[in-house]
Amino acid sequence: MFTNILVVDDEKEIADLVELYLRNEGFTVYKFYTAAEALKCISTTKLDLAILDIMLPETDGFTICSRIRESYHYPVIMLTAKVEDIDKIKGLTLGADDYITKPFNPLEMVARVKAQLRRYTRYNNSEGKTLEDSNEYDFSGLIINKDTHKCSLYGQALTLTPIEFSILWYLCENRGKVVSxxxxxxxxxGESYMDNNNTVMAHIGRIREKMKEAPRNxxxxxxxxxVGYQIEQDE
Structure with a gap:
């Protein structure tokens, strides 16, 4: 089965480089230099992952990411020439799963793509499971099932990306413990944590938003x- 990857970057050399390395790994690449072409592809093509440049001439990568998240859950990786945390936080808050800062090592880019695809595959693969195998937490109106990768709150489905699901599952798995x-x-x-890394904070904020959690309480x-984050034990 083919794995379809969308690549959008108005810098032709970078888009061509990304395409070359991904094709060498056997991926099918849909490469575009403009947001308009990319948005058309998103609506007409079954995609498995998107790599989006933030700085595009007419519509930025943030907008494309938001459009993807309106209908799809496949991984989104943002490419950014900036190093400001605010850009990274904004992308992650809009539903991006990872970001890569230019200039980047193409081999690292490929590794990140493969890692996201592995996570996405696990997220969607529930074949061969039985009720006896089920791994599920059910408390205070929140139900999260590791085998089906479904989550609901007060009977309403929560639409989580694979990364968001993994975060929420890990916190539930360690309920009662403060997780840094x-x-x-x-x-x-699955990577080493760097100081001043706001990735976790941005994703926690996104999950809380989807759960309609009060930010201050x-x-x-x-x-x-x-210290970190905690889902408390039921009293």
Whole structure:
């Protein structure tokens, strides 16, 4: 089965480089230099992952990411020439799963693509499971099932990306324990945590938003300032 990857970057050399390395790995690449072409592809083509440049001449990558998240859950990786945390946080808050700062090592880019695809495949693969195999947490109106990768709150389905599901599952799995940002990042992303990494914070904010949690007094995901995050045990 072919894996279809969307690549959008108005810098032709970078788009061509990304395409070359991805094709060498056997991926099918849909490459575009403009947002308009990319948006048309998104609506007409079955995609498995998107790599979006943030800085595009007419419509930025943030807008494309938002459009994708309106209907699809496949991984989105943002390419950015900036190093400001605000850009990274904005992308992650809009539903991006990862970001790569230019200039980048093409081999690292390929590795990140493969990691996201593995996570997405696990997220969607529930074949061969039985009720006896089910891994599920059900408390205070939140139901999350590891085998089906479905989650609901007060009977309403929560639409989570694979990364968001993994974060929420890890916190539920460690319910009652305060989980540091470092531990959460390394458990979910499988990479070493760097100081001043706001990736976890941005994703936690996105999950809370989907759960309609009050930012200053969330019911489920508590912030333990200076330590990490916690889902408390039922009393």
């Amino acid at each position: 940002s470092e531990e959460l990042f390394e458990a979910v992303w 969330p019911k489920f995901i508590k912030t333990v300032w200076g």
